[in-house]
Amino acid sequence: MNAQVISDQMAPDFLLAVEGLTVSFDGFKAVDDLSFYVDENEIRVIIGPNGAGKTTVLDLICGRTKATSGSVKFKNTELTKMKEYEIVRAGVGRKFQNPSIYEDLTVFENLEISYPKGRGVVGALAFKRDGAVKARVQDIAETIFLADLLNQRAEYLSHGQKQWLEIGMLLIQDPELLMLDEPVAGMSVAERKKTAELLNRIIKDRSVIVIEHDMKFVEDIAHKVTVLHQGKILSEGTMAKVQADPKVVEVYLGH
Numbered sequence: 553m554n555a556q557v558i559s560d561q562m563a564p565d566f567l568l569a570v571e572g573l574t575v576s577f578d579g580f581k582a583v584d585d586l587s588f589y590v591d592e593n594e595i596r597v598i599i600g601p602n603g604a605g606k607t608t609v610l611d612l613i614c615g616r617t618k619a620t621s622g623s624v625k626f627k628n629t630e631l632t633k634m635k636e637y638e639i640v641r642a643g644v645g646r647k648f649q650n651p652s653i654y655e656d657l658t659v660f661e662n663l664e665i666s667y668p669k670g671r672g673v674v675g676a677l678a679f680k681r682d683g684a685v686k687a688r689v690q691d692i693a694e695t696i697f698l699a700d701l702l703n704q705r706a707e708y709l710s711h712g713q714k715q716w717l718e719i720g721m722l723l724i725q726d727p728e729l730l731m732l733d734e735p736v737a738g739m740s741v742a743e744r745k746k747t748a749e750l751l752n753r754i755i756k757d758r759s760v761i762v763i764e765h766d767m768k769f770v771e772d773i774a775h776k777v778t779v780l781h782q783g784k785i786l787s788e789g790t791m792a793k794v795q796a797d798p799k800v801v802e803v804y805l806g807h
């Protein structure tokens with residue numbers, strides 16, 4: 553059997569498979585027997601009322617919160633037993649609601665320090681690496697609309713630009729799954745549009761899970777929407793499908 557056949561047989565069906573995922577906090581199930589599947593190159597949006605369990609789902613996937621039971625498989629590797637940093641190394645990047653950039657560093661420096669570190673690189677090799685880092689920083693800066701601001705200190709960026717910079721700091725690590733918690737909160741309409749453009753551009757090489765309340769933005773980006781309610785899936789499918797679902801209108805969209 554040749555290598556191609558073997559790798560085809562072993563190819564995972566989904567980039568991410570969440571099955572029976574449950575977490576209890578003092579007996580309260582914030583996420584309750586949840587199952588969903590994310591394809592490669594997919595933008596999945598998770599919506600739902602406050603307290604539905606959306607952020608907790610991302611916390612469980614990235615290892616910040618330990619599951620009570622259930623499974624999270626990323627490229628067929630079980631994540632629930634892994635540590636947070638191991639999950640990052642496996643290729644899962646997570647952006648929290650508040651930007652965690654270094655305000656007193658420039659855009660360039662923020663991106664540069666996020667570049668994955670190689671071990672023990674010295675001399676000519678280090679020189680070669682510097683060139684590769686610079687090229688990669690430039691490339692990412694263009695993707696996040698900050699190529700003209702590489703020498704700007706991050707503290708002088710607009711709120712939206714700071715959010716993009718943080719996305720860039722994750723992108724430079726080349727995650728295969730990127731998770732974003734309310735990335736357009738507080739952004740102007742123009743910035744929201746550009747963020748949609750950014751996400752649609754970066755999924756060529758990865759999948760993205762986004763938690764979002766802004767329905768216009770969801771419409772612009774979602775391949776598929778998962779609606780959470782009380783830690784369970786209320787509805788799932790295209791934006792048009794979930795928007796037309798009376799259960800979703802009742803608990804979320806009608807409010």
Ligand SMILES: Nc1ncnc2c1ncn2[C@@H]1O[C@H](COP(=O)(O)OP(=O)(O)OP(=O)(O)O)[C@@H](O)[C@H]1O
Nearest residue numbers: 577578581582600601602603604605606607608609
């Ligand atoms: N560490 C924790 N300990 C106890 N309860 C928690 C913990 N984390 C989350 N919860 C509870 O779990 C439920 C789900 O919270 P979560 O933040 O995941 O909801 P959400 O859908 O992201 O809401 P929002 O839209 O308001 O951000 C809430 O009732 C919350 O209070």
